[in-house]
Amino acid sequence: MVVLELSDHDVNRIFRALADATRRDIVRRTLVADVSVSQLADSYEMTFAAVQKHVAVLEDARLVTKEPRGRERMVRGNPERIRQAQLLLDQFEAIWRSRIGRLDDLLAADATTHPET
Amino acid sequence: MVVLELSDHDVNRIFRALADATRRDIVRRTLVADVSVSQLADSYEMTFAAVQKHVAVLEDARLVTKEPRGRERMVRGNPERIRQAQLLLDQFEAIWRSRIGRLDDLLAADATTHPET
């Protein structure tokens, strides 16, 4: 299994990119089907340039890729990167569960030492 | 099952809070054990006030809680919130998987319609 190898900076950009509702919507839409930047821009109450910037942030975080098709740029969601973000959160959960495990051990040890309680 | 009910703004704050290496480290440490703000501050190359602000960002996102203990404030990681963030990413993955499912259906239908290919 390939261990997740992301720098702090990479992780920062992934979560930063997901911290905006418009960008999350772009990711959802481009996971479902390829969409051009102008098609995306039509959907939101902001200028084309603003949407372009959001796509750039997502591209920088590698949450989407852009591919030229004719005069358009098709945006495609990157499920692999979503997977990596999930693994990052899984690590937090694992840390927490290991704490619970250790607490259980302590309780078990305590029950053995003081069975009268 | 209780459906995840988070506003866009809530989600923004959760991901925004996770988009900083110091804050992610604070979450990890406070998931393992309760730590006071000053103990946290000792660990990082920044002032106490800066760490205090990071904790405030995490608290605002409900990724940690703060509880007074004597003159200290103990910071505690909130695994429930991590769980909610995981569910959010799961939703993205589900969207992607449903696309794959539909593509499979199309291929199957195509194979049926044009079995000679």
Add this chain to the structure above:
DNA sequence: GTATCGTACAACCAAATGGTTGTACTAGAA
């Protein structure tokens, strides 16, 4: 009591963010 430890919070600053308008270039349509 007084000293000090841990915290809260305001004010300030530089840099990043999220938006705008305007200009320019390229590919396809007429």
Add this chain to the structure above:
DNA sequence: TTCTAGTACAACCATTTGGTTGTACGATAC
């Protein structure tokens, strides 16, 4: 060819972010 659709990118602006210093205040230690 000319027109237009789609994009790229620079410049600008207001707000937010991430840090600082300084002041104040309650809880504990002496």
